[in-house]
Amino acid sequence: xxxxxxxxxxxxxxxxxxxxxxxxxxxxxxxxxxxxxxxxxxxxxxxxxxxxxxxxxxxxxxxxxxxxxxxxxxxxxxxxxxxxxxxxxxxxxxxxxxxxxxxxxxxxxxxxxxxxxxxxxxxxxxxxxxxxxxxxxxxxxxxxxxxxxxxxxxxxxxxxxxxxxxxxxxxxxxxxxxxxxxxxxxxxxxxxxxxxxxxxxxxxxxxxxxxxxxxxxxxxxxxxxxxxxxxxxxxxxxxxxxxxx
Amino acid sequence: xxxxxxxxxxxxxxxxxxxxxxxxxxxxxxxxxxxxxxxxxxxxxxxxxxxxxxxxxxxxxxxxxxxxxxxxxxxxxxxxxxxxxxxxxxxxxxxxxxxxxxxxxxxxxxxxxxxxxxxxxxxxxxxxxxxxxxxxxxxxxxxxxxxxxxxxxxxxxxxxxxxxxxxxxxxxxxxxxxxxxxxxxxxxxxxxxxxxxxxxxxxxxxxxxxxxxxxxxxxxxxxxxxxxxxxxxxxxxxxxxxxxx
Numbered sequence: 001x002x003x004x005x006x007x008x009x010x011x012x013x014x015x016x017x018x019x020x021x022x023x024x025x026x027x028x029x030x031x032x033x034x035x036x037x038x039x040x041x042x043x044x045x046x047x048x049x050x051x052x053x054x055x056x057x058x059x060x061x062x063x064x065x066x067x068x069x070x071x072x073x074x075x076x077x078x079x080x081x082x083x084x085x086x087x088x089x090x091x092x093x094x095x096x097x098x099x100x101x102x103x104x105x106x107x108x109x110x111x112x113x114x115x116x117x118x119x120x121x122x123x124x125x126x127x128x129x130x131x132x133x134x135x136x137x138x139x140x141x142x143x144x145x146x147x148x149x150x151x152x153x154x155x156x157x158x159x160x161x162x163x164x165x166x167x168x169x170x171x172x173x174x175x176x177x178x179x180x181x182x183x184x185x186x187x188x189x190x191x192x193x194x195x196x197x198x199x200x201x202x203x204x205x206x207x208x209x210x211x212x213x214x215x216x217x218x219x220x221x222x223x224x225x226x227x228x229x230x231x232x233x234x235x236x237x238x239x240x241x242x243x244x245x
Numbered sequence: 246x247x248x249x250x251x252x253x254x255x256x257x258x259x260x261x262x263x264x265x266x267x268x269x270x271x272x273x274x275x276x277x278x279x280x281x282x283x284x285x286x287x288x289x290x291x292x293x294x295x296x297x298x299x300x301x302x303x304x305x306x307x308x309x310x311x312x313x314x315x316x317x318x319x320x321x322x323x324x325x326x327x328x329x330x331x332x333x334x335x336x337x338x339x340x341x342x343x344x345x346x347x348x349x350x351x352x353x354x355x356x357x358x359x360x361x362x363x364x365x366x367x368x369x370x371x372x373x374x375x376x377x378x379x380x381x382x383x384x385x386x387x388x389x390x391x392x393x394x395x396x397x398x399x400x401x402x403x404x405x406x407x408x409x410x411x412x413x414x415x416x417x418x419x420x421x422x423x424x425x426x427x428x429x430x431x432x433x434x435x436x437x438x439x440x441x442x443x444x445x446x447x448x449x450x451x452x453x454x455x456x457x458x459x460x461x462x463x464x465x466x467x468x469x470x471x472x473x474x475x476x477x478x479x480x481x482x483x484x485x486x487x488x489x490x
C-alpha cells in the first residue's frame with residue numbers, strides 16, 4: 001500500500017479516523033509507524049493527504065488526517081471486457097484500478113460461459129476490496145465504475161451511448177493489422193473505450209455488431225494472451241499513446 | 246492450451262507420443278477429442294505441427310504427430326527484473342512466456358528482500374511448468390532462458406555482456422520523462438534488454454550503475470504498479486514499439 005485509502009464515513013469532522021483490520025496491520029507491521037509518524041492517506045473518490053499517527057497497535061490505528069492534494073488525473077480509458085474465467089477476473093480487478101481505468105463494463109459473448117456470471121467475484125463486496133487494493137498501489141482514490149451486462153447486443157445497441165457517451169471506440173483484435181501507434185489522438189482530452197474479447201475470440205456476428213457501432217479494430221500483437229495479460233497490455237499501449245506529447 | 250507442448254524425449258521415431266496427466270485431461274475434457282481428432286501440438290524449443298489422436302481417455306492420450314511449422318519469431322526483448330515477492334513472481338512466469346521474452350534475468354537489489362531467493366518459485370521444477378503454460382497459451386515453443394543472480398553489481402559489471410551481448414538497454418523508471426514512443430528503433434532486428442525495478446524503486450547507486458553500463462531510462466507512466474503489472478505493461482509497450490513498421 002503506497003497510500004492508505006479511507007472511506008469518507010470513517011473520518012470525523014476533526015479529521016480523525018480509526019482504522020482496524022488489514023490497514024492497521026499494514027501501518028503497524030509493514031510501515032513500522034509510531035505515534036507521530038506521517039503516512040500518505042486518501043479518501044475514497046476524493047482528495048489525498050497525510051495522516052499523523054496518534055495511536056498504533058497491529059489491530060487499531062488512530063490517524064489525524066489532512067486532505068489537501070488532488071488525486072491523479074481521472075483515467076481517460078474505459079474497458080469493455082468479455083467476462084473471463086472467475087480465477088482470471090479475480091486477478092484482474094486490482095491491476096485494472098492500479099493502471100487506471102475509469103469504467104469497467106463486463107459483458108457476455110458467444111464464447112463466454114454463462115456460469116461465470118454467477119461467480120462471487122462479480123459481487124461488489126468481493127471486487128471492491130480488490131479495486132481499493134489497486135488504488136492503494138497506484139496512489140489513486142477514484143474507484144472505477146463497474147457495470148455487468150449479460151446481453152452484449154442490448155449493451156451495444158441500447159446502453160452504450162449512455163454508459164460511454166463521448167470518445168473513441170476500439171476493438172482489440174489479434175487478427176487485425178491496425179496498430180495502436182497508427183491511431184490518431186489529436187484531442188488531448190480524448191476518451192477511449194476499448195473492447196477486449198474472450199480467449200476464444202469474438203464471433204463474426206459480434207465483430208460486425210461492434211463495427212456497426214463505431215468500434216475500430218486495433219491490434220494487440222500476434223500472440224493469443226490470457227484475458228488478464230491482454231487487458232494490461234492493451235491498456236498500457238493505449239495509455240502511452242494518448243498521453244499528451 | 247491453444248497448443249499442446251510435448252518434450253522431444255516424449256516423441257518416438259515414428260512420431261508417436263503418449264501423454265498423461267494434465268495434458269491428457271485437457272485433450273479429453275476440454276478439447277473433447279476423439280480418435281481421429283487433429284490437435285495443434287509443438288515440441289519444446291522446436292517445431293509446431295498437428296497431432297492425430299489415436300487413443301484417448303482422461304488419463305492417457307496417444308498422438309501421431311507431424312511437426313512441419315516453425316514457431317513464431319524469437320522474442321527480441323529480454324527482461325532484467327528485481328526479484329518480486331514470490332506470490333507475484335509465481336503469477337508472472339506464465340505471462341512472460343505468453344507475451345514472449347527471450348531471456349529472464351532475476352536479480353537482487355537494495356529493496357529486494359534476500360529471503361525471496363529461497364522461495365521454491367525459483368526452482369526450475371516449479372517455474373518451468375508455468376513457462377510451458379504461457380507458451381501453450383501463446384502457441385509458442387521457445388522456453389525463455391532463466392538466470393538468477395544475487396549480486397546486482399557483479400551481474401551488471403561482469404556478466405551482462407555475456408548474457409546479453411548485443412542490443413539496446415533500457416531502465417524502466419516512473420521518475421523519468423523519456424517515453425517509449427520517442428525511442429528510435431531503426432534496426433528491424435533490434436534486440437532490447439529492459440530492467441524493471443523493485444516496487445520500492447532502484448536506489449541512486451543502482452540507477453547510476455545501470456546508466457554507466459548503457460541503460461537508458463524510459464518511462465512506464467506515472468503510476469506505481471505491482472511488479473507483474475509493470476512487467477506486462479512495459480513489455481507490451483516495447484513490443485509494439487519495435488514491431489517492424
